[in-house]
Amino acid sequence: MDKTVSKAFVKGVITPPSSKSYAQRAIALSLLASGQTTLRNIEFCKDTRSALRCIEALGAKVMQLDESTITINGGLKPTTNTLYVGESGLATRLFTPIASLHNEPISIEGEGTLLHRPMMLMIEPLRQLGIRILDGGGYLPIQVQGPIHGGEIEVDGSFSSQFITGLLLALPMAEEDTTLHVKNPVSTPYIDMTIDTARNFGIEIMHNEGDYTEFFIKGGQHYTPTDLAIEGDWSGASTLLVAGAIAGEVTVRNISTLSKQADTAICRALERAGAGIIIEQDSITVSKRPLKAFTFDATNAPDLFPALAALAAAAEGESTIIGTSRLRHKESDRAETIRSEYEKLGIEVDISHENIMRIRGGEPKPAVTFSHNDHRIAMSLAVTALRCEGEMVIENAECVEKSYPTFFEDLESIIVR
Numbered sequence: 001m002d003k004t005v006s007k008a009f010v011k012g013v014i015t016p017p018s019s020k021s022y023a024q025r026a027i028a029l030s031l032l033a034s035g036q037t038t039l040r041n042i043e044f045c046k047d048t049r050s051a052l053r054c055i056e057a058l059g060a061k062v063m064q065l066d067e068s069t070i071t072i073n074g075g076l077k078p079t080t081n082t083l084y085v086g087e088s089g090l091a092t093r094l095f096t097p098i099a100s101l102h103n104e105p106i107s108i109e110g111e112g113t114l115l116h117r118p119m120m121l122m123i124e125p126l127r128q129l130g131i132r133i134l135d136g137g138g139y140l141p142i143q144v145q146g147p148i149h150g151g152e153i154e155v156d157g158s159f160s161s162q163f164i165t166g167l168l169l170a171l172p173m174a175e176e177d178t179t180l181h182v183k184n185p186v187s188t189p190y191i192d193m194t195i196d197t198a199r200n201f202g203i204e205i206m207h208n209e210g211d212y213t214e215f216f217i218k219g220g221q222h223y224t225p226t227d228l229a230i231e232g233d234w235s236g237a238s239t240l241l242v243a244g245a246i247a248g249e250v251t252v253r254n255i256s257t258l259s260k261q262a263d264t265a266i267c268r269a270l271e272r273a274g275a276g277i278i279i280e281q282d283s284i285t286v287s288k289r290p291l292k293a294f295t296f297d298a299t300n301a302p303d304l305f306p307a308l309a310a311l312a313a314a315a316e317g318e319s320t321i322i323g324t325s326r327l328r329h330k331e332s333d334r335a336e337t338i339r340s341e342y343e344k345l346g347i348e349v350d351i352s353h354e355n356i357m358r359i360r361g362g363e364p365k366p367a368v369t370f371s372h373n374d375h376r377i378a379m380s381l382a383v384t385a386l387r388c389e390g391e392m393v394i395e396n397a398e399c400v401e402k403s404y405p406t407f408f409e410d411l412e413s414i415i416v417r
Contacts (some may be wrong), residue, residue, distance in 0.1 A: 003394045004393050005388075006388060019233040020043065033074040053086075059079060071148070076102060084109050096166060120138035129151060131153075159186055238263050238307040242266070244275070246288060308321050309380055366390030366391050
């Protein structure tokens with residue numbers, strides 16, 4: 001599906017979908033909690049559906065009550081020897097340790113770009129925990145056979161926090177206590193989200209506050225069913241807030257700056273760029289003002305890069321965004337994808353320096369662009385198109401279904417004709 005977007009003024013109020021990161025964590029723990037859990041404010045994007053498919057394969061019974069509410073009757077009793085995670089990196093790294101709780105072989109299979117994303121950093125720590133693994137050369141598919149024993153292990157956290165999340169959620173059900181040592185942890189707000197979600201299901205994961213290098217997880221614990229509403233998604237909201245900053249005024253509801261989500265950091269970037277911001281209890285309003293170049297470290301919030309690129313492209317001068325090392329193995333090589341697609345628009349993007357992206361603001365020109373099957377790239381280009389004198393075509397725009405199926409409808413709803 002191609003989408004055509006052109007210059008427009010935006011003004012309106014939007015409620016973004018719920019956080020798929022929180023949703024996937026809650027779905028996984030609903031499987032591990034014996035009894036019935038109710039999850040409210042669920043957005044059935046592709047990644048959420050992948051997580052639901054995984055827990056059903058692992059023995060959960062899922063019932064949809066209405067368009068945003070489900071009940072899950074938990075219990076780890078696999079009905080198949082294959083987990084299909086779609087193209088969800090989080091589902092892969094979340095459910096591989098959870099599948100390793102079972103004493104029969106289970107294969108983890110995926111599709112698309114996920115097949116080219118390395119999984120080697122999961123394999124050795126799982127072996128240290130007593131898991132038998134057929135590793136597929138460090139890529140999917142891989143096969144695991146538990147049960148997890150617990151113990152003392154070390155994990156390289158410099159690549160992603162997603163596998164750490166999977167371990168932290170599975171290890172409370174291990175046979176023994178575990179001490180988890182993490183080298184060079186990144187994306188630590190996502191670890192906070194994991195610990196917060198586990199607490200909602202009655203589990204405490206111990207670590208020193210502000211220190212993400214050592215965790216103690218007591219074995220033999222039991223998750224408790226709960227009734228939980230999933231909060232709004234800051235990742236999706238970030239792109240809409242940038243739309244307000246560059247093309248009018250946008251209010252995003254059902255989000256809070258008190259959230260543990262990493263992408264609340266977009267507010268700091270907007271402030272540094274000079275956008276108008278009004279923060280209320282459960283909404284943020286961003287309005288257009290003259291924007292100036294900014295410097296921002298997105299190492300712990302790599303999903304913000306596409307939204308930050310749209311913001312930097314609209315700012316006067318050269319902006320610097322730090323953290324490109326985190327982008328290589330996303331849905332696309334996001335640093336290179338941002339460079340190549342924004343180059344088509346006449347926007348200069350320099351990624352020649354290690355771990356740094358520099359973007360010189362300017363007026364985007366009409367072009368045919370390509371999403372690279374990356375939902376966040378498609379959204380970034382669509383927002384930049386609001387400043388384009390002429391039409392921008394975004395090829396393969398349907399990829400937004402991965403996290404925000406109604407993105408283009410929501411964007412259209414705030415365009416003032």
